[in-house]
Amino acid sequence: EAQVTQNPRYLITVTGKKLTVTCSQNMNHEYMSWYRQDPGLGLRQIYYSMNVEVTDKGDVPEGYKVSRKEKRNFPLILESPSPNQTSLYFCASSLLNDDFSYEQYFGPGTRLTVT
Amino acid sequence: SQQGEEDPQALSIQEGENATMNCSYKTSINNLQWYRQNSGRGLVHLILIRSNEREKHSGRLRVTLDTSKKSSSLLITASRAADTASYFCATDAGPGGGFKTIFGAGTRLFVKA
Numbered sequence: 001e002a003q004v005t006q007n008p009r010y011l012i013t014v015t016g017k018k019l020t021v022t023c024s025q026n027m028n029h030e031y032m033s034w035y036r037q038d039p040g041l042g043l044r045q046i047y048y049s050m051n052v053e054v055t056d057k058g059d060v061p062e063g064y065k066v067s068r069k070e071k072r073n074f075p076l077i078l079e080s081p082s083p084n085q086t087s088l089y090f091c092a093s094s095l096l097n098d099d100f101s102y103e104q105y106f107g108p109g110t111r112l113t114v115t
Numbered sequence: 116s117q118q119g120e121e122d123p124q125a126l127s128i129q130e131g132e133n134a135t136m137n138c139s140y141k142t143s144i145n146n147l148q149w150y151r152q153n154s155g156r157g158l159v160h161l162i163l164i165r166s167n168e169r170e171k172h173s174g175r176l177r178v179t180l181d182t183s184k185k186s187s188s189l190l191i192t193a194s195r196a197a198d199t200a201s202y203f204c205a206t207d208a209g210p211g212g213g214f215k216t217i218f219g220a221g222t223r224l225f226v227k228a
Binding site: 059 | 145146148150155156157158159160163165203205207209210213214215216217218219220221
């Protein structure tokens, strides 16, 4: 089954304790992206990747790191989480069409609480 | 920066009625897409409309795009209770804009049975 998986689905942690949220897709997609969703703000893009070893900042990259060492995986790293990073996080992936359009497939989300 | 603005923020209708949601954006785009989200779950892609297209249909969905007004609308005809969800527009600027995706804040649709 074609899918985007995220782990963990729920995480409660404390300020400053490094954490990684994993994202994996089995569709051989080039494009992968991380978003955070906060009430009333819609989704805001954190980082995205056009392919292996190619990553770029979205609108809210501060406090986050990513890496794309393999095509299928795109982990999100919070080196020193703070309470303002409490949010619902989504990973997404897509094929890049010939005209540079892309339709994203989303993972189920990771609800992160930082106390 | 949040580019897409959706209107209305919330919409409540009876089953069988049509629902129209609007999206406005600020800069040039390559494509505009609409997504649906059920109650905190992952988003599901509904339809993509390219900047050189004006209208697109998919089942009960009709999307229009007016690049001169930087706006799009999503029409759901003959709505069903199962259409209850949040709907988001998303824009991307393509290679010229670095492939960033910008989502609007969404419209919450409630369809009463």
